[in-house]
Amino acid sequence: MSATETSTTSGDDLVSLGERLKQAHREGGAVRIEGGGTRHFTGRQVEGEVLSTRRHRGITSYDPVELIVSVRAGTPLQELEATLAQHGQMLPFEPPRFGAESTVGGMVASGLSGPRRPWAGAVRDFVLGMRVLDHQGREQRFGGEVMKNVAGYDLSRLMVGAQGTLGLITEVSLKVLPVPSSSRSLRLEIDRERAMQQLASWGRQPLPLSAATWHDGALNLRLEGGPGSVAATADMIGGDDLDAGYWQQLRDWQLPLFRDDQFRSQPFTDHQQPLWRLALPANTPALALAELEGAESIDDWAGCQRWLRSDIEATTLRDACALAGGHATCFTPQAADPYTPLSPVLARYHRQLKQQLDPNGVFNPGRLYPDF
Known part of the structure; x- marks a missing residue:
């Protein structure tokens, strides 16, 4: 099927979103961007007026032959995947789905990938282009719908994993792939x-x-x-x-390590121990820390991503990861510092980037680090 398809359930809320941002810019306020609200545990808690993308939804363009889809940020992730499945196609990076309310914008902003990531690529590897509202409510377009359109510094991929701190993602174009036979x-x-x-x-x-x-x-x-x-x-x-269902449970953080009660709708509910993700180079041996003896864990991505439940002190764990050439992220909602502190040089680059793209601190202030 070569004809481009569009979604039947769609809504364009671009004007309203832009006006809200213009108001925040004029009044010196901040916004807390929210889609389905299913990824609240990623990053630090944000203070600000809620700016919802849920009404800005729909697949704006889909060409199954060219393996390209463009979709608005508020579109439910399950709606996008259902459309792709009708044509035997998929999102190769297997983004985790934290319930039916999970949106495409949250998927891109969090940048989380599933079990196939080391062999297929991460979220940002399949982002071809993006539309973003800046701090003054103006629409900016980055990239395109083919890889050759991406030249110079690709700001669209920079938005992946930025947790909405650099702009409001309104639409994204993605490369998709056929489901394995x-x-x-x-x-x-x-x-x-x-x-x-x-x-x-x-x-x-x-x-x-x-x-x-x-x-x-x-x-x-x-x-x-x-x-x-x-x-x-x-x-x-x-x-x-x-059982192939194991991979779906791992992808969606439904295994016992991620939650106490498999039937709860959100991860981490009432769990007493912090959940850590360790990102380490290939073939890194198990970390030799007495505090990790007997800790519940999963070595994912052929050992490069390690999930861990432990009360270990954050500095101790992060120092051990740094010595191995990696880093550690805490995915527990109450974590004060979920991300590894930046070195002075990296912090300066982050600060300069934030200043250029969001000088008034409108977007999700403090989501990644207190200073940004």
């Missing part, structure tokens, strides 16, 4: 050291791996691709079959 999940009961060695070895081979975790004493793998390649690789690796 075959998939199989396996579980091998081996220790962590052997699991990491195997993954390093397999990483040097053209195998159809698309997800890998070490969890509860076993290496969990997902194979995706052509039927022949998937079947041959599964025969070579061996192990037991794993």
